[in-house]
Structures are given as structure tokens and as C-alpha cells.
Amino acid sequence: MPGPIANDNFSNSTAHWRALDAAHHIHPFTQSNLLAREGVRIIVRGKGIYLWDSDGTRLIDGMSGLWCVQLGYGNEELAEAGADALRTLPYYNHFFKTTNPYTVELAAKLAELLPTGHTRVLFANSGSEATDTALKLIRYYWNMQGKPNKKLHLSRELSYHGVTMAAASLSGLTPMHTQFDLPLPGFEKVPAPYWYGAKLAGYGDMGPEEFAEAIAAETEKKILAIGPENIASFSGEPVQGAGGLIIPPPNYWPLLADICRRYDILLHADEVITGFGRTGSWFGCQTFGFLPDIMTMAKGLSSGYQPISAISLGERMGEAFANADEELVHGYTYSGHPVASAVALKNLEILERENIPARVHNSIGPYFQRRLRETFQGHPIVGEIRSVGLLAAIELVADKISHEPFPKDRQVGTLCRDHCFAHGLVMRAIRDTMVLAPPLVITEAEVDELLAAAKICIDLTAKDLGRLEHSAPP
């Protein structure tokens, strides 16, 4: 048997764990036979923005795990909050007219932090469950309002809302559909506010705001074609994450919110990535200036230390559910789990105490964005640099004038990501866009270290492609 996890010397265990993993463990979003041949990396420890693998290699986690570790790794207060709850009340549910202090305190704290009118929340365990729950609540809401025809769910191309049947159907990333005969009926897509891709998609040389107006008009046209009386909701991530870190032009969300209001379509903000300080406000909808009817959140709610998600209801939905004259026939065994609630509560306390959303807005976010541009502006293969708060995309292209991507078979994103791992940096590749979402507690010195590593890796990628002889100056 391998040694205890607390021990740092895993060199004899790596091969053993790799073999067990190849024999018994099917990974998410992974080609199993390829991984079994290559051998998996085993992460054993984390502290701050750093991770260590079982060979003792240190990595800078430029992605906060999967966009979730707001407070970084190894936070003792979160560990203590979880341990205390585990000792005190390791489990109980909320089904039989019961609750527990951790969960009610968490609900009340969220009500304090959430946008105007969002005073009521439900809990689940993942972003996907939150999406499914939100869609069910939206359907039930319209049934309660005597509008049972309002059933269709609108969302955007390249969106990601999770993997359950409904969440995958809502998602606009088409590779997620084929294997599973999705989407289910009743899901329609409208264009994403992906301005950099607009030129190739035939929108010509529109500026960002003009492009946002054009796709808002297309969205409205689609709504009129379907009939607003048949449309239940419009879902969107304030910033599209897994679709390529698409940051909308500033007029996009106000335009879309106005369309939803005019046609009586419930506006669902998927805040799973953008919640809890990531964009420099508590929630992405505040950064982008709109008020949703329903919000889903997960990830940063507990800094990823515990699986927990929440669904908040704005005034009109909240009132309807609080005053419904029948049982809500929905809930999970682990909805509002006491340990997850205790950790999330402590996480919110720390985010608030340390003023982290304001820090992202006023100091570390602007520093990160400035250094990012200083490092990559004018780089021979960097087409666009997008950033907000502590989110950034570096889109690699073959032609900076036409925005033409590299040929698919060059797998430029994967090439760059492999250089990153080899140089001690976790940077995600989405197609050929390199994405960064570091922990919100990152320091300026750590930003410099992260970007220096990213620069080496993007230079190496350019060299592999014959686009750079020597390292480009920062």
C-alpha cells in the first residue's frame, strides 16, 4: 500500500497509482485509452497558488483547479470549519421540517450578498445540479402563473451549463451532445457575444458594441419566430468560460436583459464561474450591469473545498415559491449538507473580511490585466487578449488581420498546454485560446511569476510553429 498522503515522498507510489488509475478509474472529459498509455499526473498537495505532484514537481495553478479555488489551497480556516462541522453534525437533511444552523446561516449570508431581490435560495451539490434545478423551477413557475406553454429554454452557442441531461441540452458546446443524443427537445440557441470571432463568422469589421447590437437583434428575431408566449427562459454565463472565455461587449447584457423584460422571459444568470469575486464584484451580473430573475452558483461558493451549489430566486420567483400552496417536489439528499454549508459560510466570511472582490476590482485584477498586456501585446501568434477581474484569455491565431485560426490538426492549444505543464504552469487550452483564472489571493509577485512562465510557453509554441526565432521581448 502507498504511504500516507501527508508524506511528501511519493516517488515509489507514482507508478503504483498510475497503474490503479489506468485499471479502475474512468476520467471525466478524457479519452481513457490515451490517458492509460500516457500515464496520469497525480496531484498530492496544494498551498496558496501552488500544487505538487507525486514526483515532487511544483505547478503554478493558473486555473484555480476548475475556476473554483478562490482562496487558494491549504486554507486552514476552511479546513477547521469543515472539521468542526464533521465532528458536530456530519449529516442531516432538510426534508422533514428540519434544518441546521450552518445552512440557514449560509442562506441568510447569501441573501445579504446577492443582488437586489434575491432573498431566497435553494441548495444542491454541483453546477450541473443547480442548472437542472433552475430549469425545473422555471417550468414550475410558469405553470403556477397559468402559462404552461412557456416551456422553451434559450441559451447561447458556445455556452457551458453542466453535463446532466438538461444542463448539457442547455449548453451550446455541440461536442457535448453527439454521444448522448442531445439536446432534448425544447432547447434553442442564439449567437454568443464572441466579438473576436465575428469577423470570420461574416459580421465584417463591426466594432464590439455594433456587434452586440447585431446579435441582440438576431436574438429578438428568434424570440419572435418561436413566439415569446412559448419561451420560458434565457440562460447565460455573464462571461462564457468553457466556451473560450468570451467577455461580452459592455452593451450586450443590458440589451439582452431589456429583451427578456419586454417579452416576459425569465433571465437566468449562470454565475458558476463568475460568482464570488472572480470578475471584481461579488457576482458577474453586477460587473456587467443586469439583474437576473434566477441565478445559479457553485465553485467559488466554497472555494471548491466542498461540493455545494445554490440557486437564488429574484423577487418575482421568490414570492411565488415562498407562497406556493403545495409541496415543492424536488430536493437532494445532500441539499444544504451541513459540512459543505459550514465551509461555504466560512469561505464567504473570509472573502468579505479580506475584501477580496474589491481587491480583484481595484488592485490585483488591474495589475494582472496590465502585466498580461505588457507581456503579450504584439506577440507574433497572439490575436486577442481578453480580461476582466482575474479572468484572462490569450487567443492564439495564424493571422492577426483576418483572425484566421491555426489548422485544427496542429492542435496549437494542446501544444501550448503541454509546454505549460512541462514548465510548471497549469494553463487551460480551449481550442487555441489559452485561459487563466488564478486564485483570487494571488500576489503581484506571483502574477509576475505566472506570466513569465506563460510567456516562455507561448514563445515555445510560436517556435514550434516556425513563427518565432528567439524569445519575443515581454
Ligand SMILES: Cc1ncc(COP(=O)(O)O)c(C=O)c1O
Ligand atoms: C458556467 C458553468 N455552469 C455550470 C457548470 C457545471 O458545474 P459542475 O461541473 O459543478 O456540475 C460549470 C462547470 O464548469 C460552469 O462553468
